[in-house]
Amino acid sequence: MPLVPRILVFAGSTRTGAYSGRTADIAQKELALQGADVTRISLADYPLPIMDEDLEERDGVPENAVKLARLIDMHDAVLIATPEYNGSMPPLLKNTIDWVSRVRNDGGRRLQPYAGKLVAICSSSDGHFAGIRSATHLRAVLSHIQMEVISPQVSVPHGGEAFDDDGDFREERLRKGMQRLCHALVERAIMMSRRVEP
Numbered sequence: 001m002p003l004v005p006r007i008l009v010f011a012g013s014t015r016t017g018a019y020s021g022r023t024a025d026i027a028q029k030e031l032a033l034q035g036a037d038v039t040r041i042s043l044a045d046y047p048l049p050i051m052d053e054d055l056e057e058r059d060g061v062p063e064n065a066v067k068l069a070r071l072i073d074m075h076d077a078v079l080i081a082t083p084e085y086n087g088s089m090p091p092l093l094k095n096t097i098d099w100v101s102r103v104r105n106d107g108g109r110r111l112q113p114y115a116g117k118l119v120a121i122c123s124s125s126d127g128h129f130a131g132i133r134s135a136t137h138l139r140a141v142l143s144h145i146q147m148e149v150i151s152p153q154v155s156v157p158h159g160g161e162a163f164d165d166d167g168d169f170r171e172e173r174l175r176k177g178m179q180r181l182c183h184a185l186v187e188r189a190i191m192m193s194r195r196v197e198p
Helices: 019-033 053-059 063-074 091-100 132-144 172-192
Strands: 006-011 037-040 077-082 118-124 148-156
Touching (some): 063 091, 077 132, 077 172
Parallel strands (some): 118 148
């Protein structure tokens, strides 16, 4: 039986109607169309305090960071849709990445959720530059923590006009870009997966 890749999808914003959330919704649908088993989460369901090593030393890594680490570990790949705040990624996303990076084990089992994990990036903004600066910073951070970032990327400009009434991209260029990104992610996830289907 062919491997069905498991892909985790989330946005770097929890704001209602956020362009990054709408982009993640489109990615979720396209990945499913291309045969992936998709898990869509919201970071709102995993609240975390501001990263603080004194807090970590006193109380340990927060349980929500451990839960996210487990989720990342059990999937073959991750897709992150980031907005752009002041030319970079939002603090919610960076704080989440930082806390999960502190997870070393889970109930005595060694856990390294990032090392070698495949990841794709989408970005969005209300302006012409489509969150590209945020995506560039995110790509650098993910590479630094040893994730395998694929080259294809979807960056959505003018987010207020980018989506139709059905929640899809208005522009054919963006639709095709998402198809290419999802195809690349699914194909690489199948190649890199260590799971064996029954």
